[in-house]
Amino acid sequence: MSRYLLRRAPSALLVLFLASVLIFLVIRAIPGDAAAVLAGPDAPPEVVAAIRHDLGLDRSLVGQYLHWLGGLLTGELGRSYLIGGDIAELVGDGLGNTVVLTLAALVIAVLVALLLGPLWAATRSRWVDRALTAFHTAAVALPTFVTGVVLIIVFGVVFRVLPTGGVPPDGMFDRLDITAQYLVLPAVCLGLPVAGVLTGFLAETLRGELRQDYVTTVRAAGVRRRDIVLGHALRGALPVAVTTLGLQAGALLGGAVLVESIFAWPGLGLLVEQGITRRDYPLVQVLLMLSVAVFVLVQLFTDVVHAWLDPRIRLGATS
DSSP states (O other): OOOHHHHHHHHHHEEEEEEEHHHHHHHHHHSSSSHHHHOOTTTOHHHHHHHOOOOTTOOHHHHHHHHHHHHHTTTTTOOTTTTTTBBHHHHHHHHHHHHHHHHHHHHHHHHHHHHHHHHHHHHOOOHHHHHHHHHHHHHHHHHHHHHHHIIIIIIISSSSOOOOSSSSSSOOOOOOOOHHHHHHHHHHHHHHHHHHHHHHHHHHHHHHTSHHHHHHHHHHHHHHHHHHHIIIIHHHHHHHHHHHHHHHHHHHHHHHHHHHTTOOOSSSSHHHHHHTTOOOOHHHHHHHHHHHHHHHHHHHHHHHHHHHHHHHHHHHOOO
């Protein structure tokens, strides 16, 4: 496994390097003077010059990139001039809330897929098949902003059983029952599209496994269809399902931007929205790079888990 990880690490580092160059160039390509925008329209020239020097904009393009890259590697991310505060602290505060929301959404998606995927693959009922097809279509097709508004209206306005936004006033981990009330609506909104994709993909993969010769042998031995699906076919479908789950983790990260804005959840998504709206270039630059880094790490972890579940990948990597 360690050899496989070492073989995968260089490509991950290459993606991070290319992403850093692209993000750096895209931010620099935005029209206007970034220092003047951050200083404000009435700022005196000496303030604009000080901000330009602080951002390293008075250096060559290569020097600016190396200055920014060095800050990323050392944790010296600079200051947010428009939102206010140290960027590292802002990212640290938002990252914890986003991780909690993303993990909750991921758990919901996985549980729904593990419950409905095998049921969909094993069912012989036309009505169950139609109901699961409708769920899959609705979960995948409905945008998160539509789902979020519906959840807020139903559970926050009509029935008034759940809070419609924000985080627990006493902290995320002070009382878990209160945290769950604040977390359930945004987590369901964020995790529902991923649950639909995983359910459909897992069901289709299981149907493919059920057509394999070894399943025919097991069925001939008198094993029930439910036991075949859960005890044999699911094991063969898991490696590919794990890869799909890793790809969908990127959808969770992207969807968090909109979901956190809808539910006023103070995470990285809300921070990205504020940074873009206020044209806080240093903050947006760091957040974009962080998003790429998290996605690459998730993909690397997914590949390792896939290789652990499927020995053929490890053997192929080390042969």
